[in-house]
Amino acid sequence: MTGSCPKHMVLGPCGGVRADGGCEVVSDPCVFPVPAQWAGSSVPPVPLQAVPLILTDFSSEPYSVRLAALAASIGISAAVPETPAAPPRRLRAFRLAQKQRAGAAVAVLNHDSVASVTGFMADAERAGVTIPVIASVAVFTDEPSAAALSGLPGLELDPEAVRRVLDDPDPVAAGLAAAAREARALLGIPGVVGLNISGAASARGYEFAAQVKAELAARIREERDHDVPAARS
Ligand code: SF4
Numbered sequence: 001m002t003g004s005c006p007k008h009m010v011l012g013p014c015g016g017v018r019a020d021g022g023c024e025v026v027s028d029p030c031v032f033p034v035p036a037q038w039a040g041s042s043v044p045p046v047p048l049q050a051v052p053l054i055l056t057d058f059s060s061e062p063y064s065v066r067l068a069a070l071a072a073s074i075g076i077s078a079a080v081p082e083t084p085a086a087p088p089r090r091l092r093a094f095r096l097a098q099k100q101r102a103g104a105a106v107a108v109l110n111h112d113s114v115a116s117v118t119g120f121m122a123d124a125e126r127a128g129v130t131i132p133v134i135a136s137v138a139v140f141t142d143e144p145s146a147a148a149l150s151g152l153p154g155l156e157l158d159p160e161a162v163r164r165v166l167d168d169p170d171p172v173a174a175g176l177a178a179a180a181r182e183a184r185a186l187l188g189i190p191g192v193v194g195l196n197i198s199g200a201a202s203a204r205g206y207e208f209a210a211q212v213k214a215e216l217a218a219r220i221r222e223e224r225d226h227d228v229p230a231a232r233s
Contacts, residue, residue: 003028003031004031005023005030005031005032006023006025006026007025009032009064010036010064010065010066011035011036011038011064011065011066011098012030012031012032012035012036012064013030013031013032013035013086013087013088013095014083014086015081015082015083015086015110015153016083016086016153017030017032017083017086017087017088017153018087018153019087019153021033021087024153030087033088034088034091035088035091035092035094035095035098036098037098038065038069038098038099038101038102040069040102042101042102042103043069043072043073043101043102043103044072044103045072045077045078045100045103045104045105045131046071046072046075046076046077046078046103046105047077047105048077048105048106048132051106051132051134051193051194052134052194053193053194053195053220053221053224065080065098065099065102066102068080068099068102068103068104069102069103071103072102072103072104072105073103077105077106078103078104078105078106079104079105079106079107079108080096080099080104080106080107080108081107081108081109081110082095082096082099082107082108082109082110083109083110083112083155084109084110084112084116084117084119084120085110085111085112085116085155085156086110086153089116090123092120092123093120093121093123093124093126093127093129094123094127096124096127096129097124097127097128097129100128100129100130100131104131105131105132106131106132106133106134107129107131107132107133107134108133108134108136108196109133109134109135109136109196110136110155111136111137111138111149111155111156111157111198111199112136112155112156113156113158114182114185114186114189116156117135117186117189117192118189121133121189121190121191121192124191125190125191129191132191132193132194133191133192133193134192134193134194134195134196135186135187135189135192135194135195135196136195136196136197136198137179137182137183137186137195137196137197137198137216138155138157138179138182138198138199139175139176139179139197139198139199139200139201139212139213139216140157140162140165140175140199140200140201140202141165141171141172141174141175141176141201141202141212142166142171142172142175142202142203142204143166143203144200144203145199145200145201145202145203145209146162146165146166148199148200149198149199149200150162161178164178165178172202172212175201175212176212176215176216176219179197179216180216180219180220180223183195183216183219183220184223187220187224195220197213197216197217201213
């Protein structure tokens, strides 16, 4: 590593590397052209009692790989993020393998296209990743909620899919339908065992946004409950 990371990361790169390799905080290249390796001994993960089908996020301070190792060493199941869309893309699965070595019990992916997550999961299998992976579904039903997601480094929304939702006479219904389709496709990727319902969802207030996410979660559960008996018969 040359230079210093403005987030003081030791085991970078973080998920905010811009598409041109630039740092998300300062106007310099990211100081981690390749992911740092976990140099400590392997820490056995503390298995989860159950892998959640649905997860939603609460933003907090960014932490590093070392916190996962510390948590696992004292018996706490550690969840770690990874960003398939951020450079260096082909090494992101390798980076997740480092986090697994450090004791991570479950991974949550930042949002990316279904095709990209499929490629990432194939890379992850080759890199030896065996922990459960939760993929993110982007939920937007209006211009502000779509713009907030699109503006984040390391997060890619299909502009045509966004346009179709926003141009629909009922963008809330269209946004829910698009998110449900994406959820179905993501759960079909080998190794993806759950979903993080992500994004602001709506600019019409927290309560309405929470209702949108709850409605999506209910649809995903309904589909899952409907599919399980059908798959067994
Ligand atoms: S992009 Fe690279 S240099 Fe910038 S904060 Fe993230 S890890 Fe640090």
